[in-house]
Amino acid sequence: MIPFNKPYMQGNELNYIGQAVSNGKISGDGAFTKKCHEFFEKKYGFKKVLLTTSCTDALEMAAILLDIQPGDEVIAPSYTFVSTVNAFSLRGAKLVFVDSCSDNPNIDPVAIRNSITDKTRAIVIVHYAGIACDMDEIMSISREYNIPVVEDAAQAIDSYYKDKPLGSIGTFGTFSFHETKNIISGEGGMLVINDEQYIQRAEIIREKGTNRASFFRGEVNKYGWVDIGSSFLPSDIIAAYLYAQLESLDDIQGKRKALWNRYNANLASLEAENLIKLPDVPSYATNNAHMYYIVCNDIETRSSLIAYLKENGIHSVFHYLSLNKSDFFLEKNEPVDLEYSDRFTDCLLRLPMYYELSLEQVDSICSKISDFFKNM
Template structure:
């Protein structure tokens, strides 16, 4: 059986976990938490990085930092994971869903401005499969209307737009280190704060609403409850595992790109025959090889392909369901028409992608797909 995903262990992670235990501080913000934060700040130029227990928690911190209140509106793509919007709904926001672009699951930037109202308090973009949205267009809209931009960069570690790292455009950006991502810690995430005015409060929110971080830096002589917050700080054990991954980032990325390119090369003929569509890569964006997906011609084609591949020992999976059609959203909102989001909901199929996937296995998967269509 070829699984869809297999968490990667470079080897040094276990040594670092053992070292974290020896250091005697496991609750977070210790040696390895700081090493991970410094890594991202130095490599990508992020102004401030705070590790979190998940990307979901990073997004929840973003919603608190932006003072989202009941009745506020937040713009988001519909084709995304529920955490993207749930973080803002928890603060009382109403979501205005925007369609995907016709050629790619990313948000259709041309539709963002049509959804801005006097109640709009944030614009969220999701870099699907680690491929950048058109950030020149989107940041221009954000600045024109003075609305904060939030990047859901869960899938976008080590990915760039015109040479600038994703996660550096928004006032706030959230990353994921879930076991299905390129760089992992089992469960884990990261909030990037690019607006310097939000840094101090972000530290407080992450520390359960206390100024504990300031206390440990010697900036105050005691710490107490100064704001709302929650327990968003991950364990040192998670950070130690993550740091072992970061030390192998270039190797991991090179291997994933090799696998991605093998898929693309093998499946081009099926695209030329009109059986499937392959991922679109834009001139302005890099490919971090987070996933390889194909677009089938119909939901029936996709369902049949999933079953046939399963018979051949290959586990492939579809992805998001359009959130504008979800039971929860429709409890209080009318159904809207977002055809591109629905197209990707019905036809996008993700293929196995993980470090230890061999090129021979990729060839077998591609041969099996071709045989299914034949």
């Protein structure tokens, strides 16, 4: 079986974990956490980064920092993972789901504008598959209405909007290092803070509501409970694993892009016959090869293709279920019809993508997909 995903070890992960243990500090904010922070701030010019235990936690920190209150409205895409909006639901926000674009799963800026009310307190966007949303349009809306933007960049490491790294454009960016992502630490995430006014409070929230970070920098002579918060910082063991991956970022990205390009070239003829649609990468976006997906013409075709690939030793999977159709949302809200979110829910199919996948295996997968459509 060719799996959908396989976690990759660069080679130094266990060595660095051993170093972290030898350092005598394996709790949060140790030597490897600092190395990771420095890497991201130097490479991408982020104002401030803080490693977290997950992207979910980074999103929850963003919701706290924006002081989201019960009844506040938060605009978000329906076609996303539950973590994107659960962070704001936990604060009592009313979720306002809007549709995807017609040609890709990213949030539609027109739909954002049409959904703004005097209760809107945040706009949460997701860079699906590491492909940038239309950030000029979104940030124009943000400035016009003075509404902060949170970039859920869980899938978007090393990807750009024009010349700007994703995660650096909104008020906050959030990243994931889950084992399904390009750069991994098993579980793990990161909050990027692009507005300096939030930096000090972010450190406090991340440290259980204490000013412990200021204490260790010598800025105060003792630390105590000064705000709400939780234990959002990861062990330095996790950071050690992550840092080994970061050292191989260019190599990992180069291999994934080669696989992505091979898929795209092999499947182009099926798109020309209108049998599938390939990923849309707008001119303003770069491609970080987080995933390769195709869009089938209907749910029946997708289901049959998944079964056919499984019979031939290939594990392919669909992705999100539109959150506007979820049981949790419908318990408290009226049904909302979102055409394109529902289309991607029914028709999008993800193909195997991981570092150790070979070009020959990609050729074999594409050959089986072609065989499927020939025999329909």
